Structures are given as C-alpha cells and as structure tokens.
Amino acid sequence: MSEVNMSVSPQQQSAQAARESRVESRAEPRNRRPLRIAIFGFGTVGSSVARILVEQKPQGLELTHVFNRGVERKRVDWTPASVEWSEDADAVLASDADVMVELAGGLEPAGGWVRRALDAGKSVVTANKKLIAYHGVELERLAAARGGHLKYGAAVAGGIPVIPGLEQGLAGDRIERIEGILNGTCNFILSKMEEGAEYATVLAEAQARGFAEADPTEDVDGFDARSKLAILMRLALRVEVDPEEIVPRPITAVSAVDFSYARDLGCTIRQLARAERAGGTVSATVAATVGPMLVDLHSPLAWSRGTENMVIVSGHYGGDVVFSGHGAGGHPTAVAVVSDLLALAHGSRRVEIPAAAATVDGEFEVPHYIRFLVDDRPGIVAEITGALAKERINIRAIMQKAGYPQHALPFVVTVEPCKSSALKRALEGIRAKDYLLEEPLDLQMLE
Amino acid sequence: MSEVNMSVSPQQQSAQAARESRVESRAEPRNRRPLRIAIFGFGTVGSSVARILVEQKPQGLELTHVFNRGVERKRVDWTPASVEWSEDADAVLASDADVMVELAGGLEPAGGWVRRALDAGKSVVTANKKLIAYHGVELERLAAARGGHLKYGAAVAGGIPVIPGLEQGLAGDRIERIEGILNGTCNFILSKMEEGAEYATVLAEAQARGFAEADPTEDVDGFDARSKLAILMRLALRVEVDPEEIVPRPITAVSAVDFSYARDLGCTIRQLARAERAGGTVSATVAATVGPMLVDLHSPLAWSRGTENMVIVSGHYGGDVVFSGHGAGGHPTAVAVVSDLLALAHGSRRVEIPAAAATVDGEFEVPHYIRFLVDDRPGIVAEITGALAKERINIRAIMQKAGYPQHALPFVVTVEPCKSSALKRALEGIRAKDYLLEEPLDLQMLE
Numbered sequence: 001m002s003e004v005n006m007s008v009s010p011q012q013q014s015a016q017a018a019r020e021s022r023v024e025s026r027a028e029p030r031n032r033r034p035l036r037i038a039i040f041g042f043g044t045v046g047s048s049v050a051r052i053l054v055e056q057k058p059q060g061l062e063l064t065h066v067f068n069r070g071v072e073r074k075r076v077d078w079t080p081a082s083v084e085w086s087e088d089a090d091a092v093l094a095s096d097a098d099v100m101v102e103l104a105g106g107l108e109p110a111g112g113w114v115r116r117a118l119d120a121g122k123s124v125v126t127a128n129k130k131l132i133a134y135h136g137v138e139l140e141r142l143a144a145a146r147g148g149h150l151k152y153g154a155a156v157a158g159g160i161p162v163i164p165g166l167e168q169g170l171a172g173d174r175i176e177r178i179e180g181i182l183n184g185t186c187n188f189i190l191s192k193m194e195e196g197a198e199y200a201t202v203l204a205e206a207q208a209r210g211f212a213e214a215d216p217t218e219d220v221d222g223f224d225a226r227s228k229l230a231i232l233m234r235l236a237l238r239v240e241v242d243p244e245e246i247v248p249r250p251i252t253a254v255s256a257v258d259f260s261y262a263r264d265l266g267c268t269i270r271q272l273a274r275a276e277r278a279g280g281t282v283s284a285t286v287a288a289t290v291g292p293m294l295v296d297l298h299s300p301l302a303w304s305r306g307t308e309n310m311v312i313v314s315g316h317y318g319g320d321v322v323f324s325g326h327g328a329g330g331h332p333t334a335v336a337v338v339s340d341l342l343a344l345a346h347g348s349r350r351v352e353i354p355a356a357a358a359t360v361d362g363e364f365e366v367p368h369y370i371r372f373l374v375d376d377r378p379g380i381v382a383e384i385t386g387a388l389a390k391e392r393i394n395i396r397a398i399m400q401k402a403g404y405p406q407h408a409l410p411f412v413v414t415v416e417p418c419k420s421s422a423l424k425r426a427l428e429g430i431r432a433k434d435y436l437l438e439e440p441l442d443l444q445m446l447e
Numbered sequence: 448m449s450e451v452n453m454s455v456s457p458q459q460q461s462a463q464a465a466r467e468s469r470v471e472s473r474a475e476p477r478n479r480r481p482l483r484i485a486i487f488g489f490g491t492v493g494s495s496v497a498r499i500l501v502e503q504k505p506q507g508l509e510l511t512h513v514f515n516r517g518v519e520r521k522r523v524d525w526t527p528a529s530v531e532w533s534e535d536a537d538a539v540l541a542s543d544a545d546v547m548v549e550l551a552g553g554l555e556p557a558g559g560w561v562r563r564a565l566d567a568g569k570s571v572v573t574a575n576k577k578l579i580a581y582h583g584v585e586l587e588r589l590a591a592a593r594g595g596h597l598k599y600g601a602a603v604a605g606g607i608p609v610i611p612g613l614e615q616g617l618a619g620d621r622i623e624r625i626e627g628i629l630n631g632t633c634n635f636i637l638s639k640m641e642e643g644a645e646y647a648t649v650l651a652e653a654q655a656r657g658f659a660e661a662d663p664t665e666d667v668d669g670f671d672a673r674s675k676l677a678i679l680m681r682l683a684l685r686v687e688v689d690p691e692e693i694v695p696r697p698i699t700a701v702s703a704v705d706f707s708y709a710r711d712l713g714c715t716i717r718q719l720a721r722a723e724r725a726g727g728t729v730s731a732t733v734a735a736t737v738g739p740m741l742v743d744l745h746s747p748l749a750w751s752r753g754t755e756n757m758v759i760v761s762g763h764y765g766g767d768v769v770f771s772g773h774g775a776g777g778h779p780t781a782v783a784v785v786s787d788l789l790a791l792a793h794g795s796r797r798v799e800i801p802a803a804a805a806t807v808d809g810e811f812e813v814p815h816y817i818r819f820l821v822d823d824r825p826g827i828v829a830e831i832t833g834a835l836a837k838e839r840i841n842i843r844a845i846m847q848k849a850g851y852p853q854h855a856l857p858f859v860v861t862v863e864p865c866k867s868s869a870l871k872r873a874l875e876g877i878r879a880k881d882y883l884l885e886e887p888l889d890l891q892m893l894e
C-alpha cells in the first residue's frame with residue numbers, strides 16, 4: 001500500500017522511515033507507514049498480542065520483532081514470515097522497531113530494556129505493574145525528554161479500561177476515593193471459599209488452571225494488588241507514593257468461619273485495594289491499604305466472582321463510577337496493549353494529570369469486623385470489650401455461633417467506625433493473652 | 448503565569464495566541480497559554496462545567512465566554528470578572544475562544560453553531576447526543592478538514608467514561624455486542640415500578656424531581672436512548688447507521704402485572720438499548736433495538752437502579768466489560784465535558800476507529816416473554832400456541848396467575864430463542880382476534 005523509494009536499500013528505507021515516524025507521530029496520524037512493533041516476552045499475553053495483530057490487522061500497526069530467551073521454543077507458525085524472532089535483546093533494541101511492547105514483567109531486566117528503548121526515542125507499551133508502580137514517574141520523564149511515549153493501560157485490571165477512563169474520561173473530576181478488586185487470583189479463591197471450598201483446595205485448583213503461581217505469595221499476600229493500587233492512586237488521587245508504604249494484609253488469615261459470620265452480617269469477603277484522601281482534601285498524606293475486607297452483599301464488589309476485577313472510582317462531582325470485567329488473562333490484557341498501540345499510532349497523547357508526592361498511612365475510619373479464636377473461659381468478652389472501650393471504640397454487635405468446641409471457639413465483635421490506629425492499639429492491649437489461640441483477625445467493613 | 452508580548456494590543460495578542468494555539472495543539476501540549484473556552488448554553492450542565500472550571504482551575508483551561516439567550520437571567524456572580532456573558536451567538540463565534548462547549552442540545556440551532564465553530568478551525572466539545580448521532584460523521588470530517596477537533600464524551604452515559612473507554616481502551620478488541628441502560632429517566636421509572644409504584648405516579652415524581660421533561664416522549668418512547676445507541680454502535684461495532692432505522696419501543700406498554708410475572712421468572716424489566724453483529728461477523732446489516740426487556744435478577748443490568756446508566760460491551764478477545772454510574776445530571780455530565788477539554792488541552796487525539804455504513808434491522812434471536820390480556824374463553828391458549836407452532840417457535844412456559852378477573856385476564860407465554868421476525872409474524876396471525884383486549888406485549892429476555 002505504501003509508496004517506497006526504490007533507490008535506497010530496504011535497511012536505509014526502514015531506518016529513515018523509523019526516524020520520520022517518531023517525528024511525525026507528534027503531528028498528523030494518517031497516511032504514515034505502520035508503527036513497527038517489537039514484543040519483548042512471548043508468554044500468554046505476548047502471544048495474544050501477536051494473535052490480535054495478525055488476525056485483526058489493526059490499521060497502522062505491524063508486528064516486526066519478537067524477543068524471548070530461548071526464542072526457538074516460543075516460535076509459532078501463524079505470524080508473518082517477515083517477523084524477526086530473536087533472543088538477542090540488544091539487537092532488537094538497536095533495530096528499527098518504533099515501539100517496544102514489554103511483557104517480560106518484574107523490575108529487571110525488563111526495567112533496563114524499557115529505559116534503553118525510551119532513551120533511544122522509542123515508545124514503550126507495557127503491562128508491567130511493578131515497574132510502573134515503582135519507576136513510572138521516572139520513566140515517563142525519560143519518555144518525555146526523548147520524544148517517545150510510555151503507555152501502560154494493561155498494567156491495572158487487564159482488559160478493563162480503567163486507566164484510559166481515568167486519564168481521558170474522569171480527569172475533569174476530583175477523585176476522592178478508589179476501591180478495587182485488582183487481583184483475580186484472590187478473587188477466585190475468596191469467591192470459591194464463599195461457596196464453601198477450603199483455601200488449600202481452591203489454591204490448588206487455581207494453580208492447576210493457571211490463575212495462580214506455584215509460589216502464590218505475590219497474589220495472596222497483596223503485593224500484586226498494592227502495585228496496581230499505587231498506579232491508580234497517581235491517576236485518580238493525583239499522588240505519587242512509594243508502593244512499599246502501602247502495608248498489605250494476606251488473605252490467608254481468612255477461614256471458613258469468617259465467611260459464615262460475614263453471611264450473618266449480610267456480607268461476603270473480598271480482597272480489596274483502597275485509597276482515599278483524608279477528608280476528601282489534598283494533603284501530603286493519603287490512606288491506602290490492601291487486604292481481605294467485608295463487603296455488603298448488595299455492593300457491586302460482592303457481585304465480582306471468579307477472576308474478575310472491579311474498580312469503583314468516587315468523584316466529588318461525578319459520584320461513583322464502576323468498571324468491571326476480566327482483569328487478567330492473555331486476551332483481555334492483550335486488548336489493552338493493542339489499544340495502547342492504536343492510541344500511539346493515532347497520535348493520541350496522555351492527559352497529563354498533575355500529581356504531588358505523598359506519604360501513605362493505613363488510617364481509615366470505618367466499621368470493623370474482629371474475629372477471635374479462643375480457648376474459652378469466663379471473662380474473655382469483658383476483657384476484650386474493656387480493651388476496646390479504653391480506645392473509645394463502640395461495639396456494634398457480639399456474635400457467637402453454636403457448634404464450635406469450647407477449646408477452640410471463634411467469635412466475632414463488630415465495631416462502629418473507628419480509626420485503624422485506635423483499633424490496632426486496642427488489639428495490642430490483649431495480644432499477649434494466653435486464651436487467644438491465634439492473632440485476632442480484624443477486617444474493614446465497607447458500607 | 449504566561450509571558451505576554453507587551454508591544455501588541457490585547458486583542459492582537461489573543462487573536463495571535465488563538466492561532467498559535469490551534470497550530471501548536473498538534474504538537475507539544477506544554478507551556479502554552481490556556482485554551483479559551485466558550486460555553487454555549489448555560490443550563491444545568493453549562494453551569495456545572497463553569498463550576499468545575501472555577502473551583503478546580505484545571506491546568507490549561509480558561510472560561511472566557513458564556514452564550515445563552517436572555518443571558519442576563521443566567522448570569523452568576525462566582526465566575527471570574529473576565530468572563531464575557533453574551534446573547535449574541537455570532538459575536539461569540541467570531542471571538543478568540545478556542546473551544547466551543549455546545550450544551551444547547553437538539554439539531555438546530557446547535558448544529559449550525561457547531562458547524563460554524565468547526566469551519567472557523569475552533570474545536571467543539573458537546574454533550575449533544577442527537578447532533579452526534581445524526582451528523583457526527585459529517586462534523587468529524589469538517590473538524591479534521593479545518594484542523595479542529597470534535598469531542599463528545601458527554602453525549603452518552605454522562606459521567607461514565609464509556610466513549611473514552613471504547614476509543615482508548617477497547618479499540619484493540621473486536622466488539623461483537625453492546626447493551627446499555629442509556630436513559631436515566633426510564634431506569635428511574637422502571638426500577639420504581641419494580642418496587643410496586645404505578646407508572647403515572649413515578650413519572651410525576653420524575654418530573655417533579657427534574658429527571659423527566661413535561662413531555663416525556665423522547666425518554667419513554669426510546670428516542671433518546673436510540674441516539675446514544677447509534678453513537679456507541681459507531682465506536683463499538685464500527686458501523687455508521689441512520690438512527691431512524693433503529694425502531695424503539697415505548698416503556699409505557701409495561702404494567703404492574705409484567706413486573707409480577709417477571710419476578711416469577713427470576714427477572715425484572717429495564718429499558719435496554721442493544722446492538723450486535725449478526726453472527727459476530729462484519730456485515731452490511733446489524734441488529735439494533737431499544738425498548739423494555741426482561742433482564743435476569745443476577746445480571747448487572749438488574750442492579751442498575753434510579754437514574755443510573757450502565758453499559759456492557761462484549762468483545763471477541765476481552766469478554767464482557769461493564770461500566771456503570773451516573774449517566775446524567777449536571778455534575779456528572781460536566782465531568783465528561785471538562786475531561787474532553789483537558790484532553791484537547793493536552794493534545795490528546797481521538798483514536799480513529801474505522802467504520803463502515805450499515806443498515807439496521809431488529810432481528811435478534813433470543814427468548815421472548817409475551818403477555819396477553821384477554822377476555823377469557825375456551826380455546827385461546829390453543830389458538831395462540833398454534834400460531835407460534837406455525838412459525839416453529841418453541842414454547843418454554845405458559846403462566847397464568849390467579850387473582851385476575853376472567854374478562855380481563857393477563858397471562859404469559861415464554862418462548863425459546865426465536866427470530867424477532869418469526870415472532871412478529873406469529874403475533875400478526877392472531878392480532879385481529881376479538882378476545883385480545885390490547886396488543887400482546889412481547890419483550891426480549893436477556894440471559
């Protein structure tokens with residue numbers, strides 16, 4: 001389709017075209033040669049990206065390179081013969097590809113490749129939540145300085161357009177709170193436990209079906225969701241935070257008895273990532289946390305089942321906006337990657353949302369569910385309620401279901417909205433008691 | 448904040464700056480003087496847009512003009528003194544404003560103003576679904592030809608970023624179906640009727656609360672949702688259609704008895720706008736319709752209450768993505784407008800989704816609910832089921848609740864998935880029967 005100058009070699013042509021493309025991508029998007037795309041990392045998502053590019057032939061995009069370690073075992077027969085398969089990252093970085101699609105994940109070596117690509121004036125599209133959460137600000141500055149672009153719509157909630165929605169559709173609001181189910185593995189596990197399955201059984205099933213890693217720590221301990229939350233906080237709450245300041249709580253502490261008590265309270269349990277501006281105002285401190293929480297059965301958060309993701313954005317002007325869908329998996333994530341590539345090809349620019357550095361605390365003021373497991377004896381409730389009273393925490397309900405042995409008795413106290421720090425102090429006060437068979441489990445209750 | 452050249456008159460300065468801005472908006476977005484914004488139509492949404500611009504002072508945006516007929520009665524005291532209030536559309540069109548925010552609504556005179564603004568190389572941000580549904584393609588061509596931009600994120604589902612989501616986050620997918628609750632008035636009426644209220648009572652309440660017009664035809668007969676559906680079809684299904692080819696069905700035919708039968712079927716009733724590619728393929732014909740339908744109580748569509756909007760986009764690669772939130776109202780709609788303005792100020796470009804002209808039919812293949820109101824006598828069921836059998840439509844259930852008088856007896860037949868045209872022929876076959884007290888009500892059942 002494109003007219004080519006036959007007097008120069010193909011190499012000269014493509015190098016020249018690559019330069020032109022990088023310049024022209026700032027102006028009119030039409031009638032240019034396609035963006036040349038190098039996929040770094042040909043796993044599930046990389047292969048889905050290639051699949052969409054080959055099947056749909058989106059205008060303006062051309063797959064030219066695939067990089068993977070030991071690339072021969074990755075090679076497929078359905079890509080155009082012109083695609084260069086390589087296990088030499090340096091060679092692909094030095095090639096005439098315009099855009100690196102980074103799908104290797106993790107901080108290194110992916111981060112080094114991304115820096116080198118941006119430094120060379122290429123653009124980068126990535127699904128790497130950890131890299132963006134930890135180094136996104138620096139990488140965006142590098143991209144801007146060198147004339148390239150960095151897009152990461154696939155880094156949070158896969159195929160759900162939360163990032164474009166925040167950047168392009170909600171930038172006019174002042175977002176005050178963000179809550180999300182950002183980890184499909186935890187949602188799969190907890191929604192199965194809600195139906196009565198045991199944690200270990202469901203984890204094994206998730207591993208067998210490819211939803212969970214052999215070492216599930218990143219997911220179940222909340223590190224994955226924390227990176228995603230940090231990214232959303234920058235776009236929604238307009239704060240730059242150190243993800244490590246967000247203290248995650250594992251879902252492994254939740255057991256069948258908690259789902260039973262939750263149901264009695266009209267709730268279920270989900271891993272939530274949430275952050276809000278204290279008092280809705282701009283300040284140098286924001287509250288953020290990740291962990292299992294009680295959600296009302298009538299809340300959209302409770303409707304999210306299996307590996308689905310959901311994000312609720314609460315704006316001062318626009319109220320609540322809910323996004324949900326498939327947050328992970330090759331195809332949904334690839335949709336986000338290809339959409340970012342199309343945006344680059346059409347000259348779409350990010351709406352730069354100004355953000356300020358902020359520190360994170362875990363200080364929310366919400367009702368809590370606290371479940372104790374005790375070797376029962378007289379006076380325990382009096383001691384616990386006394387410890388809560390000392391911190392001026394009001395009790396909402398005390399629940400003790402029949403049918404559990406006295407020497408390992410679970411019971412639940414729910415409390416009216418109180419500061420997380422006050423509850424922590426109250427629980428510290430009874431931590432050493434010998435009747436406690438395990439750490440009390442305190443969960444935020446979202447209303 | 449901006450450095451100005453003191454050797455030229457303010458008029459010269461701003462005219463020159465306006466020209467520069469229009470040119471520069473194609474290149475780097477930073478360090479330019481703010482976009483000068485003229486609001487056309489200072490009603491609820493216009494006043495909310497001004498409110499956000501004044502309160503939030505979004506970087507790069509400056510409110511400079513407000514046009515309204517009889518502007519004096521609209522003037523407020525909280526906008527900067529520099530804002531020019533005018534009832535002279537020609538003068539504002541000829542001013543140095545860079546962007547017209549068109550909130551007058553309707554085809555004319557709004558359409559004429561928009562054409563003139565685009566023709567003069569200005570950009571336009573509009574919430575006018577009718578104008579975009581009927582003339583969007585032509586107006587976008589005009590904008591492109593003159594170097595301006597046309598954005599209409601507020602035209603569908605107000606504060607919910609469905610349009611940016613489709614353009615920027617889902618462009619990489621092949622969307623096969625779109626279903627939406629796109630009219631808040633109908634959703635308010637039907638969700639109140641679900642709770643037992645009468646149509647006339649709820650309509651009066653909606654009118655009193657400002658959700659419904661004195662003449663509610665546009666809403667309840669489905670014309671409003673049809674315009675919005677036509678816009679979404681262009682972006683999601685990539686077809687350009689004549690909105691008039693989408694045949695809407697009024698919600699006024701739904702009565703209390705239908706909610707009662709729907710509940711027995713595990714469903715409720717909502718006004719839905721839906722469109723899909725026949726067989727998921729690209730063809731010159733797409734199916735589209737707007738009207739009351741039965742939705743499963745477990746479907747997200749049933750969760751949508753009050754004036755909320757919801758859109759479900761079904762992609763070949765990414766699966767279902769759900770968007771929900773406040774689809775109308777001054778503030779949510781204004782968020783979409785200001786977000787579009789920010790995108791313009793930052794040089795963000797639309798991802799141009801190629802679309803082909805297509806004709807619309809109402810041919811879906813879904814189960815149906817058919818409610819009859821008859822003066823009962825022997826043989827009616829035999830006749831009706833015979834008419835259905837003649838079109839090879841399989842009956843799923845026949846339901847007749849006790850407690851209704853024999854001379855005005857409502858009963859329901861549900862049928863297995865059948866083509867809309869076949870059902871239409873079957874019902875034509877019994878239309879003239881004298882035992883029918885009113886037209887049978889047939890509703891699609893979404894599963």
